[in-house]
Amino acid sequence: MSHDENIKTLIAVLAFPFGTHAAPLLSLVKRLSLTVPDARFIFFNTAKSNDAIFPQDSIKKSDSIRPYNVSDGTPENYLFSGNPIEPVEYFINSTPENFKRAMVEVAEETGRGFRCIMTDAFFGFAADIAQELQIPWVAFWTGGPRSVLAHIETDLIREKLGVLDDGNDEKTIDFLAGFSGIFASDLPGEIICGDITSPMAGMLHQMGLKLPQATVVVINSIEEIDSDMVNMLNSRFNKFLNIGPLVLTLADQTISDPQGCLQWLDEQAKESVAYISFGSTVMPPSHELKALAEALETSGFRFIWSIRGNPEEKLPQGFLERTKDKGKVVSWAPQLKILQHEATGAFITHCGWNSVLESIVGGVPMICRTFFGDQRLNMRTVENLWGIGKGIEEGEITKAGAIKALKLVLSSDEGKQMRQKLGSLKKLACDAVQPRGSSTANFETLTSIITH
Numbered sequence: 001m002s003h004d005e006n007i008k009t010l011i012a013v014l015a016f017p018f019g020t021h022a023a024p025l026l027s028l029v030k031r032l033s034l035t036v037p038d039a040r041f042i043f044f045n046t047a048k049s050n051d052a053i054f055p056q057d058s059i060k061k062s063d064s065i066r067p068y069n070v071s072d073g074t075p076e077n078y079l080f081s082g083n084p085i086e087p088v089e090y091f092i093n094s095t096p097e098n099f100k101r102a103m104v105e106v107a108e109e110t111g112r113g114f115r116c117i118m119t120d121a122f123f124g125f126a127a128d129i130a131q132e133l134q135i136p137w138v139a140f141w142t143g144g145p146r147s148v149l150a151h152i153e154t155d156l157i158r159e160k161l162g163v164l165d166d167g168n169d170e171k172t173i174d175f176l177a178g179f180s181g182i183f184a185s186d187l188p189g190e191i192i193c194g195d196i197t198s199p200m201a202g203m204l205h206q207m208g209l210k211l212p213q214a215t216v217v218v219i220n221s222i223e224e225i226d227s228d229m230v231n232m233l234n235s236r237f238n239k240f241l242n243i244g245p246l247v248l249t250l251a252d253q254t255i256s257d258p259q260g261c262l263q264w265l266d267e268q269a270k271e272s273v274a275y276i277s278f279g280s281t282v283m284p285p286s287h288e289l290k291a292l293a294e295a296l297e298t299s300g301f302r303f304i305w306s307i308r309g310n311p312e313e314k315l316p317q318g319f320l321e322r323t324k325d326k327g328k329v330v331s332w333a334p335q336l337k338i339l340q341h342e343a344t345g346a347f348i349t350h351c352g353w354n355s356v357l358e359s360i361v362g363g364v365p366m367i368c369r370t371f372f373g374d375q376r377l378n379m380r381t382v383e384n385l386w387g388i389g390k391g392i393e394e395g396e397i398t399k400a401g402a403i404k405a406l407k408l409v410l411s412s413d414e415g416k417q418m419r420q421k422l423g424s425l426k427k428l429a430c431d432a433v434q435p436r437g438s439s440t441a442n443f444e445t446l447t448s449i450i451t452h
């Protein structure tokens with residue numbers, strides 16, 4: 001990175017490299033790079049995550065967005081133990097020094113100071129960096145509004161409910177407006193139910209305390225779909241901007257579909273296919289995968305199942321061969337396009353926020369099997385507030401529960417009603433990104449914060 005007179009505005013972007021966090025942040029940065037053409041965004045992220053989200057040729061082409069690798073905090077010769085939280089904890093423990101070091105390197109190399117720091121909202125430490133450098137802090141929350149409010153209110157929730165040993169505690173959160181019908185066990189584990197001394201819990205607690213200091217908190221959501229939450233967050237933050245759904249605002253969406261999912265969908269009847277995916281990090285336990293496979297086989301519903309790794313090892317013996325005329329099993333699917341296809345009628349999901357938004361954009365009702373973090377809060381919003389999906393019976397997949405849920409969504413009046421409600425939400429989402437829409441106006445406000 002060399003001294004460059006054309007670059008007027010240098011912006012530091014700090015990514016959280018796990019789950020689907022860095023990709024939506026990069027989507028936001030790509031969009032901003034079109035409206036702030038004289039800016040250079042330095043995308044600080046681990047090498048592994050940068051390699052995954054920046055296609056090789058794009059790095060050479062783009063002058064305005066530069067990936068810059070930071071340490072992931074793992075010890076030398078580290079061998080992954082199989083425990084997925086371990087690399088996350090190494091990384092958290094290496095912050096903020098890894099980012100600060102890299103920012104100093106870039107400032108020295110370019111001979112310029114940063115004009116703005118834009119981060120995953122997880123990084124509460126950015127408040128101190130922004131203050132030290134006297135620059136704005138733009139915090140990007142990749143989940144929905146209800147989960148960020150729960151983190152902001154962590155101390156109040158702990159004060160009212162205490163810290164619970166049992167993740168299934170059924171205490172309600174009725175002391176917090178907008179949380180009626182929500183139970184303690186629906187909250188992200190780090191707030192009260194899990195190990196609140198873990199590095200992750202510490203980072204999220206710190207985030208809740210620091211986010212009100214951000215110049216602006218940006219969220220990949222739509223004002224009109226949860227206005228009560230938005231009003232509450234408006235009163236907590238200096239500025240709160242809903243700019244989603246980002247997936248509807250990016251022009252260059254290259255579709256990778258090597259296994260021909262979309263062509264296969266073209267041959268299926270309208271709203272007849274169940275799409276199954278549990279996102280980028282979750283893998284349901286093997287007895288649930290088996291139960292779901294048996295439910296699909298017995299019910300005969302058509303399906304596309306995105307499952308990471310080798311499906312032969314994960315699914316019952318002979319399942320792929322026996323169901324090859326009814327469904328497709330792939331290791332990665334063009335999810336957004338599948339959900340937007342008229343043949344897709346149900347989405348079995350873990351309720352990651354990106355999946356929930358994409359389901360709204362596609363108008364597809366959800367069958368929810370949640371696992372951690374914000375997912376249960378997202379499910380409650382899907383089920384109670386919007387009525388566009390249902391949690392799986394007993395909270396985990398059984399053969400009978402899955403068949404019941406598939407029938408409900410794919411072939412009952414309740415499923416039809418869900419689809420109608422989705423129609424209204426989808427319209428709100430599409431309207432928000434039109435030239436006069438709320439997300440478009442909020443995006444313009446964000447641009448002016450960055451440039452002035």
Ligand SMILES: O=c1ccn([C@@H]2O[C@H](COP(=O)(O)OP(=O)(O)O[C@H]3O[C@H](CO)[C@@H](O)[C@H](O)[C@H]3O)[C@@H](O)[C@H]2O)c(=O)[nH]1
Pocket residue numbers: 019020021142143277278279280281282306307331332333334335336351352353354355356358372373374375
């Ligand atoms: O075959 C696949 C599977 C997934 N996806 C995409 O992967 C993303 C998955 O995102 P999300 O639904 O948010 O799930 P996670 O990857 O699990 O996301 C993490 O990050 C989210 C945003 O903070 C949180 O809401 C989740 O709880 C957390 O697990 C979506 O954009 C999908 O379209 C594909 O394109 N093809």
